[in-house]
Amino acid sequence: MDSVLDIILSSIRMATPLWFAAMGGLLAERSGVVNLALEGLMLIGAFTGAAVAYNMGSPVIGFIAAGAAGALLAILFGFFTLTLKGDQVVIGMGINLLSAGLTPFLNKYFFHVTSSTPSLSIDQRFVYGPTLFAFGLIVSVSFWLRRSVSGLWVRVAGEHPTALASAGIRVKRVRWAAVIFSGVFAGFGGATMSTMLASAFSRQMTAGAGFMAIAALILGRWAPLPTALGCFLFGLTDSIQIRLQGQLTGADSAWLLQLIQLGPYIVTLFVLAGAIRSSSTPKALGEN
Amino acid sequence: MSQIKLRGIHKRYGDCISNADVNLDVRKGTIQGILGENGAGKSTAMKILYGLIEPDGGEIWIDGVERKLKSPHDAKALGIGMLHQHFMLSEAQNVIENIVLGQEPTHPALAFLPLALRALKLGDARSRLDMLMREHGLPVDLDARISDLSVGARQRVEILRLLYIDARILILDEPTAVLTPQEVGRFFIQLRALADQGKTILIVTHKLKELMAITDSITIFRAGKTITTVDTKDTDADQLAMLMIGSRLETVKNRHDVTRSAELALEIEELELNKTAPRRCTLNLRRGEILGIAGVEGNGQHELVEALRHPSEFLKHHKVKVLKFMDQDVRHWKTAQMVETGLGCIPADRHEEGLLLARNAVQNFILGHQNQNSFRAGPFIRWSAVRRATEEGMASCAVVPKKLDLELSRFSGGNQQKLIFAREIHHRPKLLIAFHPTRGVDIGAINLIHKKLLELRAEGLAILLISSELDEILALSDRIAVLENFAIAKTFDGGACDETALGLAMTGAQEGGQHGL
Ligand SMILES: Nc1ncnc2c1ncn2[C@@H]1O[C@H](COP(=O)(O)OP(=O)(O)OP(=O)(O)O)[C@@H](O)[C@H]1O
Ligand SMILES: [Mg+2]
Numbered sequence: 136m137d138s139v140l141d142i143i144l145s146s147i148r149m150a151t152p153l154w155f156a157a158m159g160g161l162l163a164e165r166s167g168v169v170n171l172a173l174e175g176l177m178l179i180g181a182f183t184g185a186a187v188a189y190n191m192g193s194p195v196i197g198f199i200a201a202g203a204a205g206a207l208l209a210i211l212f213g214f215f216t217l218t219l220k221g222d223q224v225v226i227g228m229g230i231n232l233l234s235a236g237l238t239p240f241l242n243k244y245f246f247h248v249t250s251s252t253p254s255l256s257i258d259q260r261f262v263y264g265p266t267l268f269a270f271g272l273i274v275s276v277s278f279w280l281r282r283s284v285s286g287l288w289v290r291v292a293g294e295h296p297t298a299l300a301s302a303g304i305r306v307k308r309v310r311w312a313a314v315i316f317s318g319v320f321a322g323f324g325g326a327t328m329s330t331m332l333a334s335a336f337s338r339q340m341t342a343g344a345g346f347m348a349i350a351a352l353i354l355g356r357w358a359p360l361p362t363a364l365g366c367f368l369f370g371l372t373d374s375i376q377i378r379l380q381g382q383l384t385g386a387d388s389a390w391l392l393q394l395i396q397l398g399p400y401i402v403t404l405f406v407l408a409g410a411i412r413s414s415s416t417p418k419a420l421g422e423n
Numbered sequence: 424m425s426q427i428k429l430r431g432i433h434k435r436y437g438d439c440i441s442n443a444d445v446n447l448d449v450r451k452g453t454i455q456g457i458l459g460e461n462g463a464g465k466s467t468a469m470k471i472l473y474g475l476i477e478p479d480g481g482e483i484w485i486d487g488v489e490r491k492l493k494s495p496h497d498a499k500a501l502g503i504g505m506l507h508q509h510f511m512l513s514e515a516q517n518v519i520e521n522i523v524l525g526q527e528p529t530h531p532a533l534a535f536l537p538l539a540l541r542a543l544k545l546g547d548a549r550s551r552l553d554m555l556m557r558e559h560g561l562p563v564d565l566d567a568r569i570s571d572l573s574v575g576a577r578q579r580v581e582i583l584r585l586l587y588i589d590a591r592i593l594i595l596d597e598p599t600a601v602l603t604p605q606e607v608g609r610f611f612i613q614l615r616a617l618a619d620q621g622k623t624i625l626i627v628t629h630k631l632k633e634l635m636a637i638t639d640s641i642t643i644f645r646a647g648k649t650i651t652t653v654d655t656k657d658t659d660a661d662q663l664a665m666l667m668i669g670s671r672l673e674t675v676k677n678r679h680d681v682t683r684s685a686e687l688a689l690e691i692e693e694l695e696l697n698k699t700a701p702r703r704c705t706l707n708l709r710r711g712e713i714l715g716i717a718g719v720e721g722n723g724q725h726e727l728v729e730a731l732r733h734p735s736e737f738l739k740h741h742k743v744k745v746l747k748f749m750d751q752d753v754r755h756w757k758t759a760q761m762v763e764t765g766l767g768c769i770p771a772d773r774h775e776e777g778l779l780l781a782r783n784a785v786q787n788f789i790l791g792h793q794n795q796n797s798f799r800a801g802p803f804i805r806w807s808a809v810r811r812a813t814e815e816g817m818a819s820c821a822v823v824p825k826k827l828d829l830e831l832s833r834f835s836g837g838n839q840q841k842l843i844f845a846r847e848i849h850h851r852p853k854l855l856i857a858f859h860p861t862r863g864v865d866i867g868a869i870n871l872i873h874k875k876l877l878e879l880r881a882e883g884l885a886i887l888l889i890s891s892e893l894d895e896i897l898a899l900s901d902r903i904a905v906l907e908n909f910a911i912a913k914t915f916d917g918g919a920c921d922e923t924a925l926g927l928a929m930t931g932a933q934e935g936g937q938h939g940l
Contacts (some may be wrong), residue, residue: 284527285539287520295513301475302511302525303499312539418515 142374148332149265150363150370152177152324152341154269156348157355157362158276159205159320165280165357166313167293167419171227172212174345175234176205176270176321177328183236185324185336186245187254194261198326205322206315208234213314217307220423231345239338252329261331265323272320277359289313293417321345343400350403356415365406372399424487426451426623427472427592432481433647436465436833439469439824442478443647445834449625454618455653455843456634457627458667459644460865461837462823465627468510468644469594472625473505474498485592499525504590506581508597508627508836508863509774514570518563522584523548527666548587555586560609574601574771574859575720575891582610593617595626597836599633603719603891604926611637627834629837629865631660643667662822668867675873677713677899679918683880686710688854688885689731692745696726700909703742708854708885713876715900715917716889717925723909728856731887732768733758749853762791765853769843769860771889777843780832784822787831788813788846795850816845821871836863844872848879858889873899893922905929 156173163170183204186199208230215226239249246252280286288309291299296306328344329336347369355362376398383392425448432445442464449455457465470476472483473493483490485501492498495505512521526550529541556562561579569577578601585593599607604868614637618624634641635655642652643666651666664672689708696704703722708714716724730737734746734756740836746754749764756764770776778787789798789809798809810827817825820841822834831839840863847855857876861869876899884924888897896903900917905928907913913928 233490282542283539284529284541284543287516287524287527287543290516290538291513291520291524294510296514298511298513298521298526301473301507303494303496304525305494305496343484415515 145374146367146370149373150366151266151269152327152344153348153351153366153369154273154363155324155327156321156345157351157366158272159317160348160352161314161357161359161362163317164420165293165417166289166310167296167417168216168310168314169223169421171224172230172316173321173348175231176208176318177325177345178234179208179323179343180205180322181329181340182241182336185329188259188330189253189255192259194259197330201322201326202319205318209315209318213311217310222311223421235373252335253356260334265327265331273359273363293419296419310371321331347403354406371400372402425449426486428484428917430482432471432478434478442646445649447642447649448776449623450622452621453639454624454637456638456641457625458634458641458663461868462835463644464647465644466596469596469627473503473594476648493563497914502591504585504588505594506596506598510577510581512577512580517566517568518580519545519548519565521569522587526588555583573720573725578602591622593622593624597627597863599628601859601891604893631663663864672866675870677877677917681711682714684710688749690745690747694730694743695741696723696909702910704910706904706911708887710885711880711883712901713880713886713888713899715896715903717896717903718906718929724906728858731856747869763794767847767852768856768915769847769858771858773839773843778831778839781830783828783841785810785813785827785831788816792850810851816849820845821868837865837868840864841868853884856887893925
């Protein structure tokens, strides 16, 4: 029988990639940019993380590279949304599609298969490093948002960009910085999946985690700590789901298994449906 | 030599010319007034000088050097600060965060980091602001969220911010629109002191009295052009009016010659406006009567309006004994029902509660009145009827430009206000709440609005007039009630009251008096 502690620890592991992605999403959205590209940013991070860790033999370098890859893709996102002022939702989805196509292509190019990267050995993987890092990140983001100069700028950029501009601060720069960091963090999230939770990148491995991060963000009313708690809730559902799966083995329970796998998505749906009160949504979210 | 020099500034939007030819010379250490009708291009010119709008052409000289101002960032670097006609405050943040924005105090220990990465040290700003607040009599709660503040308090925040930042050149676009006379007085003393310290101040206002009191010279705008600049000491209010609108200004006054009906439009007994206040508010209003509510903002004005606009909402958290509108108990009524029964309302903050800035004039004209029969055909809106109504409304209240499809954000502040007024009287309401009805409106249009209010009153409309302008209250009201600490402290007969008596009653210096109405 699993102890409660076991479940909690495994939930924390499952929540780790979401924490990174959600903090990235928080940055972008608090600055007024809807970032639906989180999913794609995570995916490119997952691929880059595993590929580089494999080639360089170090998960840390893989992790850093994943952040850089996320940043690059975020720059593309920023170019279309901030420079060309395109619709953020549409472009975000476009980036997701691009990433879904790009990752198997790169995989084929480097490893001659499209399905997954070669599997990582134990010393090419993380045990719990990213989780500790994520804790630190959540606390720092929370502190930074409330107490730092740029944190204030980001908050006002998402609420009343004209007021920020009128105070002599260039809104576009603030948003650019927020979008790029959002790519970095989402990239970290992806790398966590492929180098800590799993031992390779596999096709579509993020499986909606980017959207769960957005759901957690909404559930947490765009505040760091509640958002992190939301991610934990999803991690919890996920780990319970996995445990139940392990206990069901008979052939006639196949449908039940599938139902259980749906768990996290159903929770996401209910949370979104129940939690939408728009009061603390950044007011200028999605405006150009 | 002039510190600020504008030459041939022009700016057009499509076929709408905002600034045709603006020339301005302002000497260092002086206060220059800017006067002109609504839509004359004053705000546009000021925003150009602050880098918020890029002009199509013309020159900007500051300190003898020609400058290109691409954004407020450039203007700020030159020491220019601006107070906007429509507040630039971020609602979700608190007062102090809004004030320090753009000039954030940080920990000295972190000075090696780039500014963006440093930690805020609001303590420093707090002590300076406490001092400024005390010195200038501008009390605000620094930790309150902007969304919880009344318009008057927001205006004080804007002024505080201007005093807080280190600007050499101050641009003030209608800074006193919702301040009480006392606050204006103190603010002006401050402005003069700043000018004496060598700061250069530009002030846009529609209030002739203020211009005469504070400025050294006054520039007149007409139809996007600066037509002349006069020395304040060589002019008077009449001449200014002549220059501005090309005719003399008549004064509109309530002659107290209409016999009020005995029918009550509004009956309020023991309405709790604030849970902690010792007394409750009791008042009534007859048809064909204008009741002026005087008082310092924050004494219950907003709550009173909320209670009347959304009774069922408001009364969830507040108690009342009687609340009747047109002889019906409305304690459980929703907003729509109030409007359909004949409640009109000019809200205090037109941007917050009155308009959709991204929508055009027609869509704004139907706002809140979408259920009016004349606008509907079954489940459908009759846009042709709405268009016709909008056209009529704009014509009767002199809203310019007369473009039905122009987005509201593109109308000048005064014209936005006139459109709200036109909308709210269009359906012949039974009771009109007029909260700062002439905020930001030019003197010609104030007269027009006042005249219309008096006409409507003669036709039986009951008007609840809430205003920080004592002149306005004195000129129009049949009765005047002073709101203090969430209750009516004193009432006057409109004909038998003057500014001094009212001012005294408002500051609570006078004891006794009748309570309630
Ligand atoms: N973005 C815009 N698009 C189209 N027209 C505009 C725009 N901004 C301003 N205008 C027009 O330019 C004219 C001048 O506007 P401005 O706001 O400068 O007037 P103002 O003198 O400040 O008036 P008020 O006293 O009412 O504040 C108005 O007719 C207005 O409709
Ligand atoms: Mg203006």
